[in-house]
Amino acid sequence: MAKTKTDMREAVMTAARATVQSHGYNALSFRELAKEVGIKSASVHYHFPTKGDLGAALARRYTEEGAAYLAELLATSEDVTCCMDKYTEIFRSALANDNRMCLCGIMSAELDDLPTEVRTEVDKFAAMNVGWLAKVLSRAKPSATDQDLQEHAMAIFAAIEGAQLVARGCRDIGIYDRTIRAYRATGLVP
Amino acid sequence: MAKTKTDMREAVMTAARATVQSHGYNALSFRELAKEVGIKSASVHYHFPTKGDLGAALARRYTEEGAAYLAELLATSEDVTCCMDKYTEIFRSALANDNRMCLCGIMSAELDDLPTEVRTEVDKFAAMNVGWLAKVLSRAKPSATDQDLQEHAMAIFAAIEGAQLVARGCRDIGIYDRTIRAYRATGLVP
DNA sequence: TTCTGTCTGTCTATCGATAGATAGATTGTA
DNA sequence: TACAATCTATCTATCGATAGACAGACAGAA
Numbered sequence: 001m002a003k004t005k006t007d008m009r010e011a012v013m014t015a016a017r018a019t020v021q022s023h024g025y026n027a028l029s030f031r032e033l034a035k036e037v038g039i040k041s042a043s044v045h046y047h048f049p050t051k052g053d054l055g056a057a058l059a060r061r062y063t064e065e066g067a068a069y070l071a072e073l074l075a076t077s078e079d080v081t082c083c084m085d086k087y088t089e090i091f092r093s094a095l096a097n098d099n100r101m102c103l104c105g106i107m108s109a110e111l112d113d114l115p116t117e118v119r120t121e122v123d124k125f126a127a128m129n130v131g132w133l134a135k136v137l138s139r140a141k142p143s144a145t146d147q148d149l150q151e152h153a154m155a156i157f158a159a160i161e162g163a164q165l166v167a168r169g170c171r172d173i174g175i176y177d178r179t180i181r182a183y184r185a186t187g188l189v190p
Numbered sequence: 191m192a193k194t195k196t197d198m199r200e201a202v203m204t205a206a207r208a209t210v211q212s213h214g215y216n217a218l219s220f221r222e223l224a225k226e227v228g229i230k231s232a233s234v235h236y237h238f239p240t241k242g243d244l245g246a247a248l249a250r251r252y253t254e255e256g257a258a259y260l261a262e263l264l265a266t267s268e269d270v271t272c273c274m275d276k277y278t279e280i281f282r283s284a285l286a287n288d289n290r291m292c293l294c295g296i297m298s299a300e301l302d303d304l305p306t307e308v309r310t311e312v313d314k315f316a317a318m319n320v321g322w323l324a325k326v327l328s329r330a331k332p333s334a335t336d337q338d339l340q341e342h343a344m345a346i347f348a349a350i351e352g353a354q355l356v357a358r359g360c361r362d363i364g365i366y367d368r369t370i371r372a373y374r375a376t377g378l379v380p
Numbered sequence: 381t382t383c384t385g386t387c388t389g390t391c392t393a394t395c396g397a398t399a400g401a402t403a404g405a406t407t408g409t410a
Numbered sequence: 411t412a413c414a415a416t417c418t419a420t421c422t423a424t425c426g427a428t429a430g431a432c433a434g435a436c437a438g439a440a
Contacts, residue, residue: 008415023302026216030400042402043416051400101299108359109291109299112213126359154356154365155372159345162352166344169298169316175344182345186378198389220426232428233390241426383440391432399424406417 009047011037017058021100025055025110025118052115055107059121062103063128066090070132080140080190084156087133088180088189091164095173105161129157140190156189199237201227207248211290215245215300215308242305245297249311252293253318256280260322270330270380274346277323278370278379281354285363295351319347330380349373 015036019028028051030041037044048054069090077083094100104125107114114122133153138144144152160180167176183189205226209218218241220231227234238244259280267273284290294315297304304312323343328334334342350370357366373379 024214024216024300026214027303029398031398039415040417041400042418045401046415049401099302104359105355106299108355109296110214111359111361112289113217122359126356151368151372155349155353155369155376158352158356158365158369159349159373159378160352161355162348162350163345165295165298165351165355166316166348169294169301169312171301175348178341179345179348182341183349183378186345186376188349188373188376188378219424221424229389230391231426232392235427236389239427381440384438386435386437388435389433391430393429393431395426395428397425400422402421403419404417405419407415409414410412 008037008039008043012044012047012054013058013061016054017062017103018100020055020058021094021103021106022098024106026113028055050115052117055115055118056121059104059107059118059125063121063125066125067128067132070128074132074135080136083136084184084189087136088160091160092173092176092180095164095167095176099168099171101164101168102161105164108161126157130154133157137190156183159183159188198227198229198233202234202237202244203248203251206244207252207293208290210245210248211284211293211296212288214296216303218245240305242307245305245308246311249294249297249308249315253311253315256315257318257322260318264322264325270326273326274374274379277326278350281350282363282366282370285354285357285366289358289361291354291358292351295354298351316347320344323347327380346373346379349378 012033016028016033019033030044030051034041034044044054048057070087073083073086077086091102094102104122107118107122108126111119111122130150130153133156134146134149137149137152137156141149160183163176163179163183167173167179180189202223206218206223209223220234220241224231224234234244238247260277263273263276267276281292284292294312297308297312298316301309301312320340320343323346324336324339327339327342327346331339350373353366353369353373357363357369370379
C-alpha cells in the first residue's frame with residue numbers, strides 16, 4: 001500500500017485544514033505540518049511550492065466540498081426550513097469538532113496578511129454561500145427581487161459566521177445553538 | 191515637552207491597537223511597533239514586559255473605553271432604536287477606518303494562540319457588550335425574562351460581529367450597511 | 381551650591397527558536 | 411536509465427526576550 005503522490009497531497013491538505021480551522025492561516029507551519037504527516041518540510045514544498053499555494057488549495061477545496069454538499073441538499077430536500085437546519089448544522093459541527101471555525105471565516109479575520117491567491121479563494125467561498133442561500137430563500141419568497149434575496153442571504157451568512165465566531169470565543173457551543181434559535185425566532189433564518 | 195513614561199505607554203498602545211485591529215494579535219511585532227513609535231524593541235519590553243501583557247492591556251483598555259461610551263449612551267439617549275443606531279455605528283466606524291475590525295472580534299479568531307491573560311480580557315469584552323445590549327432591550331421588552339434578554343442580546347452581538355467580519359472580508363462597507371438593514375427588517379435589531 | 385548616589389528610560393548587542401524557501405543528493409520504482 | 415518523491419543541509423529573515431551599558435533627572439548630604 002504505497003502512498004501515491006495524490007495520497008500525500010491529500011494527507012497534507014487534511015492536516016493543514018485542521019490546523020487552519022483551529023489556529024488560522026498564520027499559524028500554519030510547513031515544519032509542523034510535515035511532522036504531522038510523517039515527512040520533511042522540504043517535501044511539503046514539493047507538493048505545494050509556496051504557502052500561498054497551499055492556502056489557496058485549501059480554500060478552493062473547502063469551497064468545492066461545501067458547494068457539492070449544498071447542491072445535493074438543494075436537490076433532495078423538501079422545504080426551506082429543512083435546508084436551513086442542515087445549513088446551520090454545518091457550522092455547528094465545526095464547533096463541535098474541537099471548537100474549530102469555518103476555514104474561510106477564520107481566514108477573513110487574517111485578510112490583510114493573506115497572499116492574494118488565497119484571498120481570491122476566500123472571496124469565492126462567501127459568494128458561493130450567499131448564492132446558495134439566495135436560491136433557498138427564493139423558494140420561500142418567490143416574489144422577492146434578486147437584490148432582496150441577495151441581501152437577506154448575506155445577512156444570514158454573516159449572522160451565522162458571527163454566531164460561530166462568538167460561540168467559539170466563549171468556548172461554548174450552547175451559545176451557538178441559542179443564537180441560531182434567536183435568529184429563527186425573529187425570522188432572519190427561516 | 192518631554193515625553194513622560196505614560197505618554198510612551200499610550201503611544202505604544204495606540205500603535206499596537208491599530209495593528210491588531212488590522213492584522214490581528216499574531217501580527218503584532220515588538221520591532222515593528224517600536225519602529226512606529228520611534229524607539230527600540232527593548233524599550234517596548236520596558237513598558238510591557240511580555241507580549242501577553244501588552245495584548246491584555248490593549249483588550250482591557252478597549253473594553254473600558256467601550257463600556258464608558260455605552261454607559262454614557264444609555265444614560266443620555268432617548269429610545270432603544272437610537273441606542274442601536276449608535277451601537278451599530280461603532281462597528282461601522284472600525285470598517286470605515288481602514289477596514290479595521292473590532293479588537294476582540296479579531297482576537298476571537300486567534301483564540302487558541304492567545305496567552306491566557308489576553309483571552310480573559312477578550313471574554314470580558316463580549317460579556318460587557320451583551321450585558322449592555324440586554325439592558326437596552328429590557329427597555330423595549332420590560333416583561334421579558336432575563337434569560338430571553340441575554341439570548342437576544344447575544345444574538346445581536348454575534349450578528350453584528352459577523353456582519354463586520356464578512357463585510358471586511360469583502361472589503362465593502364456597503365455589505366455591512368445592507369446586512370444591518372436586513373437585521374432590522376426582521377426585528378433582530380430593534 | 382556642589383557632590384553623590386539612585387532611579388528611569390532608552391540604547392546596543394545578542395540569544396535561541398522558528399519561519400518559508402531552496403539546492404542538491406538520494407532512494408525507489410517502472 | 412529515467413523519473414518521481416523524499417531526503418539532508420542550509421539560507422535568510424523575523425520573532426520575543428534578555429543582559430548590560432549609558433545618559434539624564436533628581437533627591438539629599440556636604
